[in-house]
């Protein structure tokens with residue numbers, strides 16, 4: 361089988377204004393690079409999805425507020441750094457539709473695993489709050505979709521973005537069907553993510569790392585992620601795939617190289633091979649140096665391809 365790449369052109373219309381780090385070139389460089397290896401992939405668009413799947417993750421009040429907040433022209437702010445424009449409405453919906461499309465594709469055997477190249481990202485978005493460039497929590501909607509539509513009981517979300525996914529943690533803090541694991545720079549934005557935050561059912565594992573953490577130190581710490589995964593025995597893996605822990609990233613100070621994202625992905629897939637049978641969907645979060653993002657996504661996806 362092949363690896364699915366889920367994307368659409370509408371992400372490019374999510375205009376965040378001049379000088380904003382979360383810009384449309386991010387997805388464009390990923391897609392243009394992956395087109396070089398086109399034969400390895402099955403390309404798929406996001407699906408239209410039933411809106412109630414959004415309302416499991418976010419409150420109906422929040423979804424209504426967001427749907428009515430997109431400006432007819434110009435820009436509008438959801439928080440200090442979450443900026444929306446007229447094209448953001450469709451892009452925001454398609455980012456959610458992408459993870460749903462990817463999950464359906466894996467479970468219908470259209471492809472073995474999948475990567476969603478989307479924006480806006482999602483992991484900072486809480487049940488009732490947009491923040492940190494994120495509007496809907498795409499990966500959380502995906503996990504709840506697996507639980508509700510397909511009756512999955514053990515889903516692991518692995519978030520290797522350099523920032524803590526406060527939103528995802530918030531949404532699943534008291535949900536024993538979801539294990540949320542995050543490695544992140546700490547202390548740092550958004551402030552959460554201490555190792556004392558463990559979830560109501562010990563279903564949260566935070567691995568805070570100091571600024572300057574090297575590849576070797578990171579991969580040593582990642583052994584704790586693998587151990588926790590083996591104990592949990594997930595039936596499905598979702599990656600919150602941010603690439604801003606790269607040493608060239610302008611927004612943070614971890615020191616990973618592009619190749620490390622291959623190692624992280626490969627080691628994860630080996631550790632859960634007997635539990636989830638390779639069922640993996642990955643969705644883009646952060647990553648703000650365009651060349652680092654291009655190289656790192658290629659490395660991450662190379663590991664997905666190996667597990668086909």
Ligand SMILES: [Zn+2]
Pocket residue numbers: 521522523602604645646647
């Ligand atoms: Zn980030």
